[in-house]
Amino acid sequence: MRGLFITFEGGEGSGKTTQIQRLKIWIEKNCEKFSLCVTREPGGTDDAEAIRGLLLTGSIQKWQPATEAMLVSASRHEHVVHVIQPALQRGHIVICDRFIDSTHIYQGFVGGISGEVLDGLDKLSCNGLVPDLTLLLDVDSNVGLARTVERGGSEGRFEAKGEAFHQKVRQGFLARAKKEPNRIIKIDAARPLDDVSRDVISIVKELLTAHGFKIKEPNR
Ligand code: T5A
16 A cells, blocks of 8 residues: 655644644554654755755845755655655655645745746656645744744744745645645644644544544544
């Protein structure tokens, strides 16, 4: 059985990392006979993480959007070839924090690189791999910012890009979800964590069941 490839997308502070951790715990508790690979982009291999370092450290306007698109695609190819595809071929469930949709939004919709060019880079970097399911965590960018400020860490970089940038990111994700409704499912991520988790788990549970993964009965 080929595994399942699930990606999480959304703006900064939308809760992707938190929901992925919660989903991981749920799968470990409730799924029978599975192997799980939780990973992220940019990154996921030592070399791809090194490219992440180039992209995300230092000045926020260091790279041209085209350079960013090529760097994320280069890191993605390493990640796909060395981590994601081998795991899927072994029947594993792969959960990835950001994937191709982020490139189409940050470097494409916002950065101005054409969809055609990015589709070409996807072809080169992904070997035809497309997620089985993408969960888009949608939240107002000011709410996302407030969360990252409260958490601490990357909020300086987030704030520096400005409100208009983050609003455009949100609009880009929403437009892409409309174009691909069978793959991308939007979840209202402005609600409390437990409500968002309930939706995430319910959607993933349905997909796992449809693909033959066994879910334990609630009272076992
Ligand atoms: N990028 C990436 C590109 O430009 N092109 C690409 O192709 C790719 C793949 C990645 C950057 O790279 C760019 C996009 C990004 O700018 P990153 O640091 O990995 O940088 O940024 P994010 O992925 O956005 O990570 P964040 O940590 O900022 O956001 P998350 O993971 O969505 O949010 P999370 O889970 O860490 O939550 C943030 C805080 O909010 C709280 C959490 O507890 C946490 O404290 N929270 C909630 N609080 C209340 N209610 C809820 N529902 C909450 N959900 C979370």
